Amino acid sequence: MNDKFVIGLAGMPGAGKSVVVSVARASGYSVVVMGDVVREEAKRRRMKPTPENLGEIMLELRKKEGNSVVAKKCIPKIEKTKESKVIVDGIRSPSEIEEFKKHFPKLTIIAMQSSPETRFKRLYHRQRSDDPKNWKIFRERDMRELSVGLGEAIAMAEYIIVNEERLEVVKEKVKEVLRKVEKKWTK
Amino acid sequence: MNDKFVIGLAGMPGAGKSVVVSVARASGYSVVVMGDVVREEAKRRRMKPTPENLGEIMLELRKKEGNSVVAKKCIPKIEKTKESKVIVDGIRSPSEIEEFKKHFPKLTIIAMQSSPETRFKRLYHRQRSDDPKNWKIFRERDMRELSVGLGEAIAMAEYIIVNEERLEVVKEKVKEVLRKVEKKWTK
Numbered sequence: 532m533n534d535k536f537v538i539g540l541a542g543m544p545g546a547g548k549s550v551v552v553s554v555a556r557a558s559g560y561s562v563v564v565m566g567d568v569v570r571e572e573a574k575r576r577r578m579k580p581t582p583e584n585l586g587e588i589m590l591e592l593r594k595k596e597g598n599s600v601v602a603k604k605c606i607p608k609i610e611k612t613k614e615s616k617v618i619v620d621g622i623r624s625p626s627e628i629e630e631f632k633k634h635f636p637k638l639t640i641i642a643m644q645s646s647p648e649t650r651f652k653r654l655y656h657r658q659r660s661d662d663p664k665n666w667k668i669f670r671e672r673d674m675r676e677l678s679v680g681l682g683e684a685i686a687m688a689e690y691i692i693v694n695e696e697r698l699e700v701v702k703e704k705v706k707e708v709l710r711k712v713e714k715k716w717t718k
Numbered sequence: 719m720n721d722k723f724v725i726g727l728a729g730m731p732g733a734g735k736s737v738v739v740s741v742a743r744a745s746g747y748s749v750v751v752m753g754d755v756v757r758e759e760a761k762r763r764r765m766k767p768t769p770e771n772l773g774e775i776m777l778e779l780r781k782k783e784g785n786s787v788v789a790k791k792c793i794p795k796i797e798k799t800k801e802s803k804v805i806v807d808g809i810r811s812p813s814e815i816e817e818f819k820k821h822f823p824k825l826t827i828i829a830m831q832s833s834p835e836t837r838f839k840r841l842y843h844r845q846r847s848d849d850p851k852n853w854k855i856f857r858e859r860d861m862r863e864l865s866v867g868l869g870e871a872i873a874m875a876e877y878i879i880v881n882e883e884r885l886e887v888v889k890e891k892v893k894e895v896l897r898k899v900e901k902k903w904t905k
């Protein structure tokens with residue numbers, strides 16, 4: 532058991548999770564990125580972190596060690612963080628939420644949400660190495676994310692932030708949610 | 719193919735879908751309730767509309783006629799509505815969305831969202847015949863809804879309305895979304 536406040540952040544690709552992370556970091560949160568677990572595993576295996584390799588490692592880990600494997604591997608990382616408030620970026624399923632809840636009772640799930648059209652436009656203009664080049668690839672990636680349980684995690688979130696407005700407006704919404712979460716756990 | 723504007727409404731139990739329906743009705747929308755398909759089937763079979771009977775019929779229909787059976791049975795109902803704008807209450811999966819989209823290209827998905835805590839309190843105080851008496855039953859119902867794909871439908875919604883504020887505030891949000899949807903399809 533651990534007394535840290537932990538925020539689990541969920542959101543579809545391009546929903547703007549990074550906005551929540553940056554606001555939380557500026558508010559004194561430590562940040563743990565769930566995807567890093569898979570990237571570290573790639574490094575350990577001396578594989579390049581291409582989307583294909585990362586996807587393959589991810590599926591293999593889940594098959595071998597169960598659906599909450601990534602959450603399990605994140606727990607010591609969360610415990611080791613400097614701050615008493617931690618944001619965990621990239622919750623993907625109810626089983627991960629259950630896993631975190633066992634170790635960190637002060638867990639809150641926040642979901643960032645944007646329409647598919649908005650998300651596609653954002654990712655299309657971002658063009659990180661794993662960002663979609665067209666609507667078909669975008670949909671396929673959405674379906675992959677949903678297949679592991681991301682929709683359920685979003686539907687069960689305690690706070691939903693709709694990210695369709697100007698960045699400043701959305702940042703204010705994030706700050707308000709963080710205030711509410713902290714108020715809940717400090718009372 | 720049909721030229722009606724159709725809004726597909728998704729939301730977890732207790733999220734407040736009825737608020738969206740009542741605002742839409744007052745704004746001139748016809749209303750089609752997906753659950754009525756199952757209730758009518760119960761009537762046809764001379765079965766009482768208890769939650770158990772309805773659940774059983776629902777599963778049987780899905781098994782026999784596929785996951786989008788309820789959507790398919792709603793299509794003639796939507797076509798027969800009086801108004802050119804229709805709200806369809808109770809979208810539960812991406813396969814239903816696909817089915818509607820084939821017949822009504824001017825389809826927009828709206829999701830109503832509240833935290834599990836808020837939803838439980840609402841349902842607990844509502845106590846309709848199928849409303850949960852405790853947190854365990856509430857969670858089980860959530861899980862049933864999620865198992866058919868409701869989380870995915872919510873995660874893919876084009877508009878999300880967060881229902882955590884006073885009714886008047888939420889109604890204004892609904893009106894704004896309806897204005898946006900209509901603007902999109904009339905331009």
